[in-house]
Amino acid sequence: MENNQVQEKKNWLSIIGTNLALIIIFAFFLFPIIWMVGMSFKTIDDILAWPPKFFFTPTLANFKAIITSQMELRGVGSIPIDFMQGFWHTLIISATAVIVSVILGVPASYALSRFNFKGREDIAFTFLSFRFGPELLVIIPIYFIFQKINLMDTYAGLIWVYQLITLPMIIWIMRSYVDDVPVDFEDACVIDGYPRWRAVFKIVLPIIRPGIAASALLAFIYAWNNFLFALVLGSSKTSTLTISAMKFISAEALRYGIMSAGIVISFLPILAFSVFAQRYFVRGLSMGAIKR
Amino acid sequence: MSDTSLALQPDETSQEAPLNPIPRKEKWAPFLILGPALLAVGVVMIPFFISVYYSMTNYKFTRPNFNFVGLKNYINILTSDTFWHSVKVTFTYAAIAVSIETLLGIITAFLLNTERLMAKIFKPFLLLPLMIAPLITTLIWRLMMSPEFGVLNYFLSFFGLRDFPWATSPDTAMFTVLLVEIWTFTPFVALLVLAGLKSLPKEPFEAAQVDGAGQWFTFKNVTLPLLTPYIAIAVVFRLIDSLRQFDIIFGMSKGGPGDTLMNFQVFAYTTTFTYGNPAKGLTYIIINWIIIYVISTYLVKYWQKVQSRIS
Amino acid sequence: MARVALKQVTMDYDSTTALKNVSFETKDGEFLVILGPAGAGKTTLLKIIAGVLRPTRGRVYMNDQDITDKPGNLRNVAMTFEDYALYPTFTVKQNMDNPFGAMENPPSKEERENKILEIARMLQIDHLLDRKVDQLSGGQKQRVSLARSMVRSPQAFLFDEPLSHVDAKIRHAMRAELHRLASVLATTTIYVTHDYVEALSLGDRIIVIDKGVIQQIGTPHEIYHDPVNEFVAKVVGQPNINLFTCTVKKVNEQIVVESVNSSALSFVPRADFRDKLERYVGEEIRIGIRPQDIGFTMTPNGDNNLATKVELFELWGRRGMIMALLGDEEIRVLTDTDEVINLNQNVWLDLSETPLYLFDISGVKID
Numbered sequence A: 001m002e003n004n005q006v007q008e009k010k011n012w013l014s015i016i017g018t019n020l021a022l023i024i025i026f027a028f029f030l031f032p033i034i035w036m037v038g039m040s041f042k043t044i045d046d047i048l049a050w051p052p053k054f055f056f057t058p059t060l061a062n063f064k065a066i067i068t069s070q071m072e073l074r075g076v077g078s079i080p081i082d083f084m085q086g087f088w089h090t091l092i093i094s095a096t097a098v099i100v101s102v103i104l105g106v107p108a109s110y111a112l113s114r115f116n117f118k119g120r121e122d123i124a125f126t127f128l129s130f131r132f133g134p135e136l137l138v139i140i141p142i143y144f145i146f147q148k149i150n151l152m153d154t155y156a157g158l159i160w161v162y163q164l165i166t167l168p169m170i171i172w173i174m175r176s177y178v179d180d181v182p183v184d185f186e187d188a189c190v191i192d193g194y195p196r197w198r199a200v201f202k203i204v205l206p207i208i209r210p211g212i213a214a215s216a217l218l219a220f221i222y223a224w225n226n227f228l229f230a231l232v233l234g235s236s237k238t239s240t241l242t243i244s245a246m247k248f249i250s251a252e253a254l255r256y257g258i259m260s261a262g263i264v265i266s267f268l269p270i271l272a273f274s275v276f277a278q279r280y281f282v283r284g285l286s287m288g289a290i291k292r
Numbered sequence B: 001m002s003d004t005s006l007a008l009q010p011d012e013t014s015q016e017a018p019l020n021p022i023p024r025k026e027k028w029a030p031f032l033i034l035g036p037a038l039l040a041v042g043v044v045m046i047p048f049f050i051s052v053y054y055s056m057t058n059y060k061f062t063r064p065n066f067n068f069v070g071l072k073n074y075i076n077i078l079t080s081d082t083f084w085h086s087v088k089v090t091f092t093y094a095a096i097a098v099s100i101e102t103l104l105g106i107i108t109a110f111l112l113n114t115e116r117l118m119a120k121i122f123k124p125f126l127l128l129p130l131m132i133a134p135l136i137t138t139l140i141w142r143l144m145m146s147p148e149f150g151v152l153n154y155f156l157s158f159f160g161l162r163d164f165p166w167a168t169s170p171d172t173a174m175f176t177v178l179l180v181e182i183w184t185f186t187p188f189v190a191l192l193v194l195a196g197l198k199s200l201p202k203e204p205f206e207a208a209q210v211d212g213a214g215q216w217f218t219f220k221n222v223t224l225p226l227l228t229p230y231i232a233i234a235v236v237f238r239l240i241d242s243l244r245q246f247d248i249i250f251g252m253s254k255g256g257p258g259d260t261l262m263n264f265q266v267f268a269y270t271t272t273f274t275y276g277n278p279a280k281g282l283t284y285i286i287i288n289w290i291i292i293y294v295i296s297t298y299l300v301k302y303w304q305k306v307q308s309r310i311s
Numbered sequence C: 001m002a003r004v005a006l007k008q009v010t011m012d013y014d015s016t017t018a019l020k021n022v023s024f025e026t027k028d029g030e031f032l033v034i035l036g037p038a039g040a041g042k043t044t045l046l047k048i049i050a051g052v053l054r055p056t057r058g059r060v061y062m063n064d065q066d067i068t069d070k071p072g073n074l075r076n077v078a079m080t081f082e083d084y085a086l087y088p089t090f091t092v093k094q095n096m097d098n099p100f101g102a103m104e105n106p107p108s109k110e111e112r113e114n115k116i117l118e119i120a121r122m123l124q125i126d127h128l129l130d131r132k133v134d135q136l137s138g139g140q141k142q143r144v145s146l147a148r149s150m151v152r153s154p155q156a157f158l159f160d161e162p163l164s165h166v167d168a169k170i171r172h173a174m175r176a177e178l179h180r181l182a183s184v185l186a187t188t189t190i191y192v193t194h195d196y197v198e199a200l201s202l203g204d205r206i207i208v209i210d211k212g213v214i215q216q217i218g219t220p221h222e223i224y225h226d227p228v229n230e231f232v233a234k235v236v237g238q239p240n241i242n243l244f245t246c247t248v249k250k251v252n253e254q255i256v257v258e259s260v261n262s263s264a265l266s267f268v269p270r271a272d273f274r275d276k277l278e279r280y281v282g283e284e285i286r287i288g289i290r291p292q293d294i295g296f297t298m299t300p301n302g303d304n305n306l307a308t309k310v311e312l313f314e315l316w317g318r319r320g321m322i323m324a325l326l327g328d329e330e331i332r333v334l335t336d337t338d339e340v341i342n343l344n345q346n347v348w349l350d351l352s353e354t355p356l357y358l359f360d361i362s363g364v365k366i367d
Helices: A002-040 A044-048 A061-068 A084-114 A120-132 A136-149 A155-180 A183-192 A196-224 A228-233 A241-249 A253-285 B024-042 B045-055 B072-078 B081-112 B117-125 B134-144 B151-157 B173-198 B203-210 B215-243 B247-253 B264-274 B278-310 C042-050 C092-101 C109-122 C138-150 C168-185 C196-202 C220-225 C230-235 C271-280
Strands: A070-073 A077-080 C004-012 C017-025 C031-035 C057-062 C077-080 C156-160 C188-193 C205-210 C213-218 C242-251 C254-259 C284-289 C295-297 C305-316 C319-326 C329-334 C346-350 C357-359
Touching: A002 A253, A002 B081, A002 B117, A002 B134, A002 B173, A044 A253, A061 A070, A061 A253, A084 A120, A084 A155, A084 A196, A084 A241, A084 A253, A084 B024, A120 A155, A120 B024, A120 B278, A136 A155, A136 A228, A136 B045, A136 B264, A136 B278, A155 A196, A155 A228, A155 A253, A183 A196, A183 C042, A183 C077, A183 C092, A196 A253, A228 A241, A228 B264, A241 A253, A241 B134, A253 B117, A253 B134, A253 B173, B045 B278, B072 B278, B081 B117, B081 B173, B081 B215, B081 B264, B081 B278, B134 B151, B134 B173, B134 B247, B173 B215, B173 B247, B203 B215, B215 B278, B247 B264, B264 B278, C004 C042, C017 C042, C017 C057, C017 C213, C031 C042, C031 C196, C042 C077, C042 C156, C042 C188, C077 C138, C092 C109, C092 C138, C109 C138, C138 C168, C156 C168, C168 C196, C188 C196, C196 C220, C205 C220, C205 C230, C213 C220, C213 C230, C230 C242, C230 C284, C230 C357, C242 C329, C254 C271, C271 C357, C305 C329, C319 C346, C329 C346
Parallel strands: C031 C188, C031 C205, C077 C156, C156 C188
Antiparallel strands: A070 A077, C004 C017, C004 C057, C205 C213, C242 C254, C242 C284, C284 C357, C295 C346, C305 C319, C305 C346, C319 C329
């Protein structure tokens, strides 16, 4: 009948339209990433070619150079590349910062969730405000303080300052997870004979474990991606990936291949995680406000 | 016969037992547990006050013996052109960024909420732009915008814009950084709105359908109001973050050309570390902070109201 | 076996008071039911006895010992929760095994296994022992929650609305099972519910509570026949007891009770009540009449009859539930016939032999 045909035609249009729109949108979002990965496999000649090459013979030379920290220059021998260090610095600082935040933050989130004491919301809001304030407000004075107490350009100093990023996230996200666990579970375990702290470890912790994993991962990513803290408070001993990458820009043209490889190394592990963990990130990205 | 007791009327004043004291362990437990976390970041209070103090001095790296000057810095800055230029840059950036990210994010979320093939294929990759360090993202775009070999310039050459100046010209610099900003953060809005769409209750929609409501009507009067909390949260976050953006602008041009892109944080950084004037830089940052604080407390209250509606 | 006592327990929260000056004492081995509507403070009461909540005021006693400051894990009571509170990451067996892990001298592994098996068999959940908790039905969860409380030998059982989320059909059977269990275990039990049928059938004594205040403590018989105020009278019985504001008059030397809303509701009460009402001639009182106590005929049957018009009729099994109109006053009647009665039909009520529940204007019982 005519009506069905009109419906079918409308449906066809909407199907094609939706798919087309999505292709355009994701072409926009994914093209830079794909192009970058491509560039990391190009020789320096291919990178500098004009018009830009969409088809080329891939090479592993850039990655080899980055990982061995040596770049071969035609006919001149090799020069040292300072990048992998940044990778290790970033890994150590981010991972340690997150571990510290989990150890301090999960109990804190429990306290904020279960105990009803005066000033609770004020303290919670204070933690939240770290997520919102301009970083330089505290980073600049810390710059002066660190110089005085010799924490400038140290792991310990940066790990401590990174708490400003990772700790509020863990606390606010885990608070919403703990809120979701009914108190009755703990009460039942206490009545079974366990002191409350044991009840929490035995019963509540296993339930919030996925939440801890998700929030830790998200906090790790934010720490990994940080630039400003490392820029002001770090130097040669603690230069992170972002700093190392920035340095490449001011180097000569010959470095673009290695720079591409470096950039890809810096984001590929993170992207791999996030493809799988995306659905857990909603709660984290909204600081616990949205629970799906 | 029995011990049926007389009823106690709620207003009957019978003797009340004395208050039970709260054992000390219980009183201090929350603070003991919170203590370490509080300590770690409560220490942040000290730098904050130092900032305020320094902003009221004339501390320069070249003048280590500084004096207290009260609010002179604030007055100077608030009457200077560079300040108001920074205000303009900061708010223009934030306003355009948030509007486009919200619009594009909502559209993307709706498109991803369908059963179409492309929706299923692309959904796992939605967050990718957000997960790359903004600084690295900026470098990626800079490579694509290279005047010598940049692939974007290649695409533009088909429109006769081969020599598009990107961030080197005051006219196009803002557009350039906004492009990077929107690319990076639209997925954030899209993801939150998508989560909202997926968690909307079915009943209002079924009711609308039974009532014979059209698609647009349903969208305007059922979907959008139900979605508002999620959009609100995304907007709150984006607004606050875009007002203090540093990585993208600094990574692109360090605030240039000239002072075209000097928003608050970039300018504060430059003033402090490039020109060696921390007192002035800190004054800028404190003003930035005040603006953000005012907006954020107002918006967070709205967010809490919205959060209780969702859960 | 224990006697549990509460003395002037008050529980204050920031915005509300859950319990006000509550005092009572159980007898050894008693099955005590706490009956009240939602929000009456019943769960709070149980949690205070269990030791996971501390009362703002007042003390808790077990066998005359003040245990108010004793931590909940040392009180040796067992509690089941309304939402079962089964540990979601554990299996049924692990849930039941949990109390053993907290003991200072836990029994051997073999003894634990045996005890768990024994109780699981008794509650017919032995085939579920290795299942994860989220795979169980409501009724099964309820039994697991019971089983978990039974692996120890607590001094008292606390049951928080155990049957409220169980299917109506199964509820009756489970009630009988609980009754049997309780007598087998012979342990002091405090059972909380909002269902008066459960209360009347299970309790040795009942505590009726409303908004945190105890209304009455008594046997089921006392609660039913001798309610201490209107609230208690309303709590028991379906359909609800009829309550009328009436004036006591003397007409021709005869005591007559007449509703203030409608002169159509006017009758001579039973002899024993006439004596009681002598004192209240000329005054207003509240009178309660249970729907099942009202004499009912389809045709007029004597001059003590009241004519009413049927407004609503429902067939309740073998009886009929009628809402009838006496002038402006509505009255609910439970008939003893399953004959269908039409709307707007006239039926006749006889209140001359009805037991009356007498309350003053504020709702408190008159003796």
